[in-house]
Amino acid sequence: MEDLQNLLEKINREGVEKADARAKEIIDAANAKAAEILKAAKEEASRADADAKRAAEEYAERARASIAQAARDTVLKIEASVTEMLEKVLAKDIDRALADEANAAALALEAVKGLVGPAEIAAPPALANALRAQLASRPEISVTTDETLGTGFSVRTDGGRIEHSFKGETLVAELSRRLRPDLAKLLK
Numbered sequence: 001m002e003d004l005q006n007l008l009e010k011i012n013r014e015g016v017e018k019a020d021a022r023a024k025e026i027i028d029a030a031n032a033k034a035a036e037i038l039k040a041a042k043e044e045a046s047r048a049d050a051d052a053k054r055a056a057e058e059y060a061e062r063a064r065a066s067i068a069q070a071a072r073d074t075v076l077k078i079e080a081s082v083t084e085m086l087e088k089v090l091a092k093d094i095d096r097a098l099a100d101e102a103n104a105a106a107l108a109l110e111a112v113k114g115l116v117g118p119a120e121i122a123a124p125p126a127l128a129n130a131l132r133a134q135l136a137s138r139p140e141i142s143v144t145t146d147e148t149l150g151t152g153f154s155v156r157t158d159g160g161r162i163e164h165s166f167k168g169e170t171l172v173a174e175l176s177r178r179l180r181p182d183l184a185k186l187l188k
Contacts, residue, residue, distance in 0.1 A: 098151035
């Protein structure tokens, strides 16, 4: 009986040992699988974090570029508006100055002051009469009437091949062209 008892204990012990070994194998396999899953999850989280940071940096760069472009567009629109306003003011003031016969005549005399050869000044009727009177001592300069000129005058030299325009719109365009770089500097 004792042999039977020993045999039963041995069978029981071997069964428990096998069960313990199997349980250890299952636990070790589960721990290994859990470590793999945890490692994969950490790698995936790291990739997702890197992707999110890269996406945020790209978005921030696009936002900076968009803001910079909007700022440039705004400056250009302001510059265009100010230039338009400046041209309107210039046109009004230049037309008023050229409509004054004394001012226009003084400008015309200044324009032909250095000329040594024949020249022709084309001017609106009222200004043409005033210029004829003031240029009577300079027979090489003729004054013609040009009904198409609103304000201002033009000077032709070299048989009419060279013409310098001192009309309102020409002066506005030239002054505007010269002032535009300074205006751009002020707006930046």
